[in-house]
Amino acid sequence: xxxxxxxxxxxxxxxxxxxxxxxxxxDRSRVHHARRHRKRWYLLWLLVGPGILAxxxxxxxxxxxxxxxxxxxxxxxxxxxxxxxxxxxxxICQEMCMRVGAxxxxxxxxxxxxxxxxxxxxxxxxxxxxTNLVTLxxxxxxxxxxxxxxxxxxxxxxxxxxxxxxxxxxxxxxxRWERIxxxxxxFNGLFLLAAILVKPDVxxxxxxxxxxxxxxxxxxxxxxxxxxxxxATVTPWMIFFQQSASADKGMTPSDVAHGRYDTAAGxxxxxxxxxxxxVAGAALLTHNGSGIQGFAGAGFPEALKRVAGGAAGTVFxxxxxxxxxxxILTISASTAYAAGECVGVSHSFNSSPGNAYxxxxxxxxxxxxxAVVILIPGAPLLSIALNANVLATVLLPVSLVFMxxxxxxxxxMGRWVNKRSTNAIGIAVIAFVGLCGASYGIDSFLLSVHxxx
Amino acid sequence: MKAPAxxxxxxxxxLVGETPPAPHERFDDEMVMDLERDQFVAETSRPVAxxxxxxxxxxxxxxxxxxxxxxxxxxxxx
Numbered sequence: 001x002x003x004x005x006x007x008x009x010x011x012x013x014x015x016x017x018x019x020x021x022x023x024x025x026x027d028r029s030r031v032h033h034a035r036r037h038r039k040r041w042y043l044l045w046l047l048v049g050p051g052i053l054a055x056x057x058x059x060x061x062x063x064x065x066x067x068x069x070x071x072x073x074x075x076x077x078x079x080x081x082x083x084x085x086x087x088x089x090x091x092i093c094q095e096m097c098m099r100v101g102a103x104x105x106x107x108x109x110x111x112x113x114x115x116x117x118x119x120x121x122x123x124x125x126x127x128x129x130x131t132n133l134v135t136l137x138x139x140x141x142x143x144x145x146x147x148x149x150x151x152x153x154x155x156x157x158x159x160x161x162x163x164x165x166x167x168x169x170x171x172x173x174x175x176r177w178e179r180i181x182x183x184x185x186x187f188n189g190l191f192l193l194a195a196i197l198v199k200p201d202v203x204x205x206x207x208x209x210x211x212x213x214x215x216x217x218x219x220x221x222x223x224x225x226x227x228x229x230x231x232a233t234v235t236p237w238m239i240f241f242q243q244s245a246s247a248d249k250g251m252t253p254s255d256v257a258h259g260r261y262d263t264a265a266g267x268x269x270x271x272x273x274x275x276x277x278x279v280a281g282a283a284l285l286t287h288n289g290s291g292i293q294g295f296a297g298a299g300f301p302e303a304l305k306r307v308a309g310g311a312a313g314t315v316f317x318x319x320x321x322x323x324x325x326x327x328i329l330t331i332s333a334s335t336a337y338a339a340g341e342c343v344g345v346s347h348s349f350n351s352s353p354g355n356a357y358x359x360x361x362x363x364x365x366x367x368x369x370x371a372v373v374i375l376i377p378g379a380p381l382l383s384i385a386l387n388a389n390v391l392a393t394v395l396l397p398v399s400l401v402f403m404x405x406x407x408x409x410x411x412x413m414g415r416w417v418n419k420r421s422t423n424a425i426g427i428a429v430i431a432f433v434g435l436c437g438a439s440y441g442i443d444s445f446l447l448s449v450h451x452x453x
Numbered sequence: 454m455k456a457p458a459x460x461x462x463x464x465x466x467x468l469v470g471e472t473p474p475a476p477h478e479r480f481d482d483e484m485v486m487d488l489e490r491d492q493f494v495a496e497t498s499r500p501v502a503x504x505x506x507x508x509x510x511x512x513x514x515x516x517x518x519x520x521x522x523x524x525x526x527x528x529x530x531x
Contacts, residue, residue, distance in 0.1 A: 025486040025487045028492075032484075104501075115501055115502075116504060116506060252489055412501065448528040
């Protein structure tokens with residue numbers, strides 16, 4: 001690791017400096033300047049990032065298709081209020097990650113490994129890598145679905161995804177990476193535009209806020225629906241990503257309030273854009289929308305084009321490309337953080353590839369492997385994409401439990417530990433999300449072995 | 454001179470081999486080059502102490518659900 005010895009300030013021994021320290025110090029100097037001069041909006045601009053990226057990154061291709069599919073199959077009822085409730089739950093979880101990252105300056109994988117043992121640390125990182133790999137395949141498929149609307153194939157999807165990863169990694173600074181991805185993530189708003197273009201009945205959307213009608217069907221169908229919708233909102237990679245990114249950004253306890261604004265803004269935007277996809281999909285409810293499921297070709301953009309015009313189809317297709325692309329960047333980054341933290345080497349966008357080779361190799365490597373998979377002729381892409389959530393069911397409850405334990409660890413967090421009210425809400429959320437996830441995994445297993453039908 | 458026996462505080466302290474204050478308590482007001490002391494790579498590279506949690510229920514959950522999920526995943530890929 002590059003190291004520079006500098007003169008110590010009187011009374012303070014200066015630790016050996018790395019290039020990571022210098023880059024972070026530069027970013028922090030702007031934060032301190034903004035805070036000293038009471039430039040509130042500039043300070044907010046400097047401190048937002050990890051929360052919005054985690055939330056909008058989770059509004060990825062498969063998630064937006066899941067929302068649109070819910071709308072096309074069941075209409076607006078139940079889901080219009082359910083999506084904001086889910087993002088409120090996601091806020092509870094992500095706020096803890098941000099706080100732990102800001103107070104300890106350490107990533108999630110690193111803390112779990114050191115605090116609870118190597119087995120848990122490596123299990124978390126290993127399962128995360130596998131789950132992320134499968135999810136990344138689904139993201140490339142999502143880009144391919146979007147591009148198919150414009151008559152472009154898998155090759156273009158692969159080149160586009162990998163070029164974005166290479167471009168964002170070339171900045172050499174966390175700040176540059178974050179701003180580029182943040183800029184791209186705001187195009188998630190295309191789904192809101194798609195919703196406007198289908199000219200929805202506003203009264204119908206407002207009327208759906210009473211959680212009715214509750215979706216019908218068998219217990220399995222309902223569980224699958226709940227699990228896939230929850231899986232579209234809270235996932236293990238978000239936990240790894242936001243804590244590590246908060247630490248990499250250089251956030252401190254004095255930034256926790258802004259971290260909460262950032263996370264809340266991300267949750268609100270993600271909920272609005274998610275409802276956008278739902279409303280766009282609901283336009284197909286009376287046009288055989290239930291026939292369009294999963295990754296059935298370029299079904300949604302084409303169907304929207306027929307029902308609501310070319311502009312709606314085009315915007316939805318562009319939205320899928322954006323959602324897949326942003327998720328590729330954030331999910332690859334979460335894998336890289338987990339790998340670097342578990343191996344115990346430099347894991348920061350503020351380090352050069354020469355100093356943080358594991359971090360950069362994991363970041364590009366996981367995206368590359370996923371890209372190769374979608375180019376394999378006859379690869380079971382549909383099964384892989386649909387089963388990403390099944391794999392996540394093992395890690396999600398475990399990740400959530402460790403997250404609450406870390407946020408309650410007085411040795412690490414001191415006065416920043418969870419309050420009783422946060423714990424009460426957090427544990428209830430985690431119990432609900434974990435139970436749904438685990439039930440989904442167990443239910444899928446019982447279906448596979450034909451113990452239930 | 455004999456070294457003092459480790460205290461309960463030393464056991465609970467998250468930093469290995471030393472008994473400095475916890476990360477949130479250290480250097481709160483010290484700022485070096487716009488970074489808090491515990492933000493430097495040299496500081497964050499120091500491991501935190503192991504917590505003593507058995508987590509048996511979580512282990513059983515992981516083993517059982519892992520087996521089921523792996524089987525399901527492989528089965529559905531066919």
